[in-house]
Amino acid sequence: MSDSSIGVAVIGAGMAGRAHINGYRAASTVFGPGLPEIRLVAIADAHEPFAVDAAQRYGYQRAETSWEAVAAAPDIDAVSVVVANHLHRPIVEALLAAGKHVLCEKPMAPTVADAEAMAEAAGKSDRVAAVGSPAINAIREQITGGSLGKVMHFNGHYWCDYGFDKDAPMSWRYKGGPGSGALSDIGSHLVDLGEFLCGPVDSVRGSVLSTLIPDRPVPLGTVVGHAAGVAVSETREPVGNEDVVTFTATFAGGAVGTFSVSRIACGLPNSLGFEVFCEGGAAAFDLARAAEFTIADGSAPEPVNGYRQVLVGPGHPYITRGLPMDFPSVGHGQNDLFVFQARAFLDQIAGLSELPPCPALADGLHNMRALEAIVAAADTDGKAVKVK
Numbered sequence: 001m002s003d004s005s006i007g008v009a010v011i012g013a014g015m016a017g018r019a020h021i022n023g024y025r026a027a028s029t030v031f032g033p034g035l036p037e038i039r040l041v042a043i044a045d046a047h048e049p050f051a052v053d054a055a056q057r058y059g060y061q062r063a064e065t066s067w068e069a070v071a072a073a074p075d076i077d078a079v080s081v082v083v084a085n086h087l088h089r090p091i092v093e094a095l096l097a098a099g100k101h102v103l104c105e106k107p108m109a110p111t112v113a114d115a116e117a118m119a120e121a122a123g124k125s126d127r128v129a130a131v132g133s134p135a136i137n138a139i140r141e142q143i144t145g146g147s148l149g150k151v152m153h154f155n156g157h158y159w160c161d162y163g164f165d166k167d168a169p170m171s172w173r174y175k176g177g178p179g180s181g182a183l184s185d186i187g188s189h190l191v192d193l194g195e196f197l198c199g200p201v202d203s204v205r206g207s208v209l210s211t212l213i214p215d216r217p218v219p220l221g222t223v224v225g226h227a228a229g230v231a232v233s234e235t236r237e238p239v240g241n242e243d244v245v246t247f248t249a250t251f252a253g254g255a256v257g258t259f260s261v262s263r264i265a266c267g268l269p270n271s272l273g274f275e276v277f278c279e280g281g282a283a284a285f286d287l288a289r290a291a292e293f294t295i296a297d298g299s300a301p302e303p304v305n306g307y308r309q310v311l312v313g314p315g316h317p318y319i320t321r322g323l324p325m326d327f328p329s330v331g332h333g334q335n336d337l338f339v340f341q342a343r344a345f346l347d348q349i350a351g352l353s354e355l356p357p358c359p360a361l362a363d364g365l366h367n368m369r370a371l372e373a374i375v376a377a378a379d380t381d382g383k384a385v386k387v388k
């Protein structure tokens with residue numbers, strides 16, 4: 001921290017970068033009053049128009065075209081790294097060496113070896129992204145100390161359609177070996193979520209990783225996010241990683257998990273959902289309805305027993321003072337979750353403990369080890385592969 005304020009920067013002004021950029025801007029407007037002054041210092045993106053546009057829109061002091069400028073800047077204390085996965089390690093290591101606090105997007109790195117090196121280098125304030133959801137936290141509270149009790153079966157899906165169009169342009173998302181596709185991009189969230197509710201995965205079985213669209217056209221312009229609307233050339237490049245992955249898992253606590261992940265699920269832009277079947281009942285969540293969940297716990301008598309809808313409100317984690325209007329059932333969306341994440345990271349730096357902290361880089365490393373086991377379990381004829 002410089003002069004008891006915190007200077008922040010975001011590296012990467014693409015799809016997720018903008019959510020981080022907005023998160024820092026809003027972080028000091030929510031929750032308790034103890035946060036030091038937050039200075040919105042810099043946005044760095046290799047594509048200058050993105051950096052300039054985002055800095056102007058969100059009120060950051062300057063735009064940079066190199067992440068090295070952020071690492072070298074004495075007025076920057078905390079940095080989000082929101083670029084393609086293969087760039088995470090060199091950037092995070094340079095930022096740590098320069099004494100910055102780092103919030104790194106998931107998946108932490110392309111390989112376990114990279115993630116190990118990053119975790120080794122990390123200090124106590126360095127974090128990996130995991131957005132805080134009021135509804136999912138409320139379900140976890142019912143698992144750990146409420147009516148649901150221990151999970152017996154977690155069933156989760158993360159289905160997206162950004163790759164459904166076979167002529168959607170080639171981008172970093174389609175490059176890399178097995179496990180670097182749908183599994184890293186969106187499956188990493190689902191594994192993280194399963195472990196948030198059920199505890200660590202012990203072993204994985206029966207993985208199937210499939211590439212259904214083998215090549216994609218080279219884009220003619222700069223691709224951002226899922227590359228909608230970018231013109232493409234006639235040249236096509238091979239896709240190096242999976243469109244779909246399914247697998248089963250056993251959690252150390254005894255629960256079984258069934259997982260399904262796809263980036264070619266027609267009509268579903270961002271469909272994350274799960275069911276947990278527990279000793280005392282069951283609950284379900286659908287990200288399209290982020291501010292609610294359903295729960296069945298046998299608390300009503302038989303004729304009217306069944307799932308009931310719960311709209312999250314001030315009784316649930318993150319809502320009170322976490323939203324400008326923290327009134328029951330006003331609702332919130334995924335951008336709000338990035339505000340909670342930014343606030344939790346800044347609180348961590350400032351020594352405040354109001355929110356659950358973002359996970360450490362060591363937790364990101366564990367996630368990488370689980371992904372590694374999922375890939376390995378594609379070649380074992382159904383035999384279990386332990387997560388290291």
Ligand SMILES: NC(=O)c1ccc[n+]([C@@H]2O[C@H](COP(=O)([O-])OP(=O)(O)OC[C@H]3O[C@@H](n4cnc5c(N)ncnc54)[C@H](O)[C@@H]3O)[C@@H](O)[C@H]2O)c1
Nearest residue numbers: 012013014015016017045046047082083085105106224225
């Ligand atoms: N937590 C979430 O919900 C979530 C959602 C989407 C993406 N992500 C993660 O965020 C990261 C970025 O994903 P995205 O969808 O925003 O990607 P993106 O392709 O939309 O954006 C990446 C940006 O990085 C810029 N860039 C490329 N090389 C650079 C460099 N050397 N220095 C600075 N900037 C550079 C690009 O110009 C682009 O603007 C990935 O790790 C991804 O897995 C997380």
